[in-house]
Amino acid sequence: MSTGAIRLDSITKQYPNSAKRAVSELTLEIQEGSVFGLLGPNGAGKSTTVMMLCGLMRPDSGSISVFGTDVMENGADIRKHIGVAPQEIALFPTLTAYENLFYFGRMYGLKASEIRAQIKKYLQVFGLSEKGNKIVSTFSGGMKKRLNLIAALLHQPKLIILDEPTAGVDVQSRNMILDFLETLKKEGTTIIYSSHVLEEVERICSHLGIIDEGKLISTGTRTSIMGAHDDCKNLEQVFLKLTGKNIRD
């Protein structure tokens, strides 16, 4: 495993009309091939960090590099290597699964034959082969989540960012998604995984970063963080110990 696939160096972001910084002096390093759990309570600054990482938002200060490229200099280039599955179902509900994926594949700049092969592969992996020609609005929540994930994988990105990929899905769908992520992990794909379901994080993440109030409060391998809090039985207890029990939103 090499180091420094993703480096966030002292980044700060404060939204206009907001008294508080959304992200404050955040420094983080994510190693290539790791599955990095980005954790934090609601409003901690996770989404802002991800937006800045993808080059969709400019930090007020600090620098971000992904695979050695400065995001602020070459945001468009870096996005070629990133696949993002946002928490919202970022699909066209009146198109079929196939039409959605084909369109996104085209927008990634892939050839038609490549897109067809990728669609076939991933629909099969996620148990949607029979649903390719169905309109997305008729899909269940779990099917939509799986399709949402496929749309982020079509161009075979080196970095995958997943925001609550299992929120609102049934146990079977969740299991299928997690199994697939474990396969990607074995293949050496770098994954940033943001979730409030800490059992899932424990299952698949090799590294963790816990953010609260825009600041990084703990980072390291999952085992090192767990080991530092041997009074806690699981990651949830560690998380609550570090971030407190107060409700944030």
Add this chain to the structure above:
Amino acid sequence: MKILATIYKEFLLLIRDPGGMALIFIMPLALVIVMALVQDAPFRDYQEIKLEVIFVDQDRDSLSAKVLKAFKASPNVSLIVKNDTTEAKKLVQAGNFKAAIVLPKNASADLRRKTKQLISRVFANFGFSAETDSATLPVIDIKIFFDPTIKSNYRQALSGAVEKIAANVQTEWVLDELQQQLSEGREEAPQKITFDITKIMRIDERYASENKYQGLMLNSVQHNVPAWTMFAMFFILYPLAGNFIKEREEGSMLRLRLISGSQWPVISGKFGFYFMICLLQFVLMIAVGIYIMPLLGLTKLVLGSNPLGILLTASSVAMAATGYGVLIAVYFRTPQQALSFGSVSVVILSAIGGVWVPVYVMPEILQTVSRFSPMSWGLESFNDLFLRQASIRAILPNVLRLMGFAMAALATSVIIHKSRTVV
């Protein structure tokens, strides 16, 4: 490829949206037909109307025969003969007729006598012996009763027509009397010369057009079809902005932002698709003007003789409409804001642009303001092509204005979009 993919995606989204399809195609067709029918009467009112006018003929002589003959040939006035002045006045007062002409008893005889008096006096003045009739004759009092609601231009036109007929008759009789008095005392009278003023002087009415083709008078169809077609084209912002903002809210726009490369293919694909839809709307509406309007008793839309000019104007209007739609879609953050502002602004632009009523009937201040509406540029260009048979050179300034408007709207959209999204 990205642009084509976006165009195809927009096509799929539209054909699966029955409401959007109805809004783009069915509503504008219904609108153009209804507006053409509704405005047909007002347009005829000031251009093609045939006024029914009562004619009370108390004279029943040659002057009344001339009046009847003259108005029979008139395309705008139809005389209804009545005998009773009081009845005629009541009918006009009741609003059943717009006017009544009363030709008094002995009008012909009095006019003849007055003419004879005049000629005799002229002869006597020049030393020719002539019988002079020194009686003072009353003025021949032709009365015209008008309905108070009649437009002043009709009133003037009718009075003018009656005066003209009387003047022609008088001129004719002057000549007759002159010939008669000159031939008095001759054994063999020379052949009588008849008088026809149209053979001396004629008013040749033509529409000023640029080339050999004759122009066409503006009517309800010629005004409403291009006007409401443009209105419908500008209303493309409704599905365009609606879909754009829906995609933003649903997250698919976020995914497109996250996808590599610039946003140009997304914006230009949308622009390209809706541009083509605008052109399709134009073709359909024009087809309605040509094939459906005559079936409804309206006139057939006449396109003139410059198909290239029409294509150029339609394309530039489509560009302006789509560009405006993209701007609204990008600028506003919620569908409510975009669609409310967008639709009201299109209604305002159309009103000041001369879509509802022609610009020339507007107050002067609005005529000045209308110069800044893209719909006014488009409508002016269509009128130039359809009615004035104008060349491409003549419509070019308006076409360039429309294209400039489209480019400005698109450039502003890109700036706004960029400022809100990518690093």
